[in-house]
Amino acid sequence: EAQVTQNPRYLITVTGKKLTVTCSQNMNHEYMSWYRQDPGLGLRQIYYSMNVEVTDKGDVPEGYKVSRKEKRNFPLILESPSPNQTSLYFCASTKLIIAGGITGELFFGEGSRLTVL
Amino acid sequence: ILNVEQSPQSLHVQEGDSTNFTCSFPSSNFYALHWYRWETAKSPEALFVMTLNGDEKKKGRISATLNTKEGYSYLYIKGSQPEDSATYLCASSAIQGAQKLVFGQGTRLTINP
Numbered sequence: 001e002a003q004v005t006q007n008p009r010y011l012i013t014v015t016g017k018k019l020t021v022t023c024s025q026n027m028n029h030e031y032m033s034w035y036r037q038d039p040g041l042g043l044r045q046i047y048y049s050m051n052v053e054v055t056d057k058g059d060v061p062e063g064y065k066v067s068r069k070e071k072r073n074f075p076l077i078l079e080s081p082s083p084n085q086t087s088l089y090f091c092a093s094t095k096l097i098i099a100g101g102i103t104g105e106l107f108f109g110e111g112s113r114l115t116v117l
Numbered sequence: 118i119l120n121v122e123q124s125p126q127s128l129h130v131q132e133g134d135s136t137n138f139t140c141s142f143p144s145s146n147f148y149a150l151h152w153y154r155w156e157t158a159k160s161p162e163a164l165f166v167m168t169l170n171g172d173e174k175k176k177g178r179i180s181a182t183l184n185t186k187e188g189y190s191y192l193y194i195k196g197s198q199p200e201d202s203a204t205y206l207c208a209s210s211a212i213q214g215a216q217k218l219v220f221g222q223g224t225r226l227t228i229n230p
Contacts, residue, residue, distance in 0.1 A: 004160075031216065042121070042206065042220035043161075050216060058217060090160065101215030103149050105163030 002027045006091050006109035014117050021076045021112050023091030030096040032074040036087040081116040088113050121209050123221035130197050137193040138224040140207030144188035148215045153206040197228045
């Protein structure tokens with residue numbers, strides 16, 4: 001079954017304790033992206049990756065890091081989480097056309113709800 | 118940052134009625150427009166991806182139109198059913214930065230039985 005898998009789905013942590021949210025897709029997609037969703041705001045892009053070893057900042061990258069060492073995995077790293085990073089996080093992936101724009105549908109993971117105390 | 122606006126923010130519709138809502142985006146340098154349906158406690162699922170001015174797409178009772186010259190897209194739901202209750206998200210990208218998809222805040226649709 002084609003899917004994007006995120007872990008953990010729920011996490012409560014404390015300020016400053018490093019954590020990683022994993023994302024894995026089994027569709028051989030080039031493009032992967034992380035979004036956060038906060039009440040009253042749309043999905044905001046944190047980081048995205050066009051392919052292995054190619055990553056770039058989205059609109060709200062501060063406080064986050066990513067890596068893309070393998071095509072299927074795109075972990076989101078919070079080196080020193082703070083309460084303002086309490087949010088619902090989504091990972092998504094899609095196939096890229098040659099020109100590099102996103103004209104295919106995004107496939108989303110089930111979301112990871114993170115609370116930082 | 119690309120600005121994508123959706124209206125209304127929320128909508129209550131009687132079962133059986135038809136409804137529509139709007140997504141506005143910058144018309145200059147337009148690249149693509151996406152619509153997603155997001156049910157509570159689930160992940161967003163794609164409805165349509167449109168790139169050409171005048172595009173119309175349909176999936177069952179749901180359809181969408183695209184006007185890239187004036188920068189808007191409409192989503193229509195015909196004969197609303199309770200299972201249509203969800204948040205509908207649109208997202209747009211520009212030619213410069215076509216890998217960055219910017220989402221609107223969503224329209225939360227509730228169908229009253």
